[in-house]
Amino acid sequence: MKSLVRHFPLAVLAAALATVAVPAQAQAEEFKAGFVNTDRVFREANSAKAAQAKLEQEFSRREKELVDQGNALKAATEKFEREAPTMAESQRIQRQRQLVEQDRDFQRKRREFQEDLSARKNEELAQVLERANRVVKQVAEAEKYDVILQEAVYVNPKHDITDKVIKAMNASAGNGGK
Known part of the structure; x- marks a missing residue:
């Protein structure tokens, strides 16, 4: 116990010196951080909008068929x-058995549609995110x-570079960049 007490002032002195040395070093080399809001990129970038339009075109026929089948079943x-x-x-x-069978078929087709749509959406969003x-x-x-974050609890707006990223993505898309 005595040796711990004897070395305690040395530990305090070392810690105090370390806190003095860190600010001097931090002034010499400033740390620069930024933040990108990926949700905004997915909503606002032209490539994300194009991916959404592509999905809508690809799945609109099946969606209409499902809506029609659902309406027919309801009627x-x-x-x-x-x-x-x-x-x-x-x-x-x-007739009850026929309706149960039609409902089962409708539920299966709806589930397959949702799975296919989800898989394709993930593929398209992965390409947008990669870009x-x-x-x-x-x-x-x-x-x-020094660092760019994509997930954060709080970000000071001055560190948000989302607009720069969206503009750069849109500009490179216009020049044939993918």
């Missing part, structure tokens, strides 16, 4: 509910940033 169900009280038992059971990351790296190297 058939409503018709069955109106007519069921006057139907023969065997006829009512047969955005290349542009972020170019901006960081050109403007001598």
Whole structure:
């Protein structure tokens, strides 16, 4: 215990000297940080908008077919509910089975549509993100940033370089860059 007490003032002195030395070194070499809001890039960059339009075109026909099938199923169900009280038992059971089968088919097609759409959306967004990351790296190297963050709890707006990245992405897309 005595040796700990004897060395304690030395530890305090060393810590005090370290805090004095760090600010002098930090002044000589300034740390530069930036932030990119990827959600904004996905909403505002022309390549992201083009990817969204491509997906809409690619999936619009299937989506319309699903909406039509859903509406037809709803109409058939409503018709069955109106007519069921006057139907023969065997006829009512047969129509009920048909409706259950149609609903099962509709649910399967809707699930497959959602899975396909999600997979394609992830592919397209991955390409946009890859391109955005290349542009972020170019901006960081050109403007001598030490670090660029994409996720943060709080960012002072003066460190947000999202506009620069979106402009650079849009400019390079116009010049045939991908």
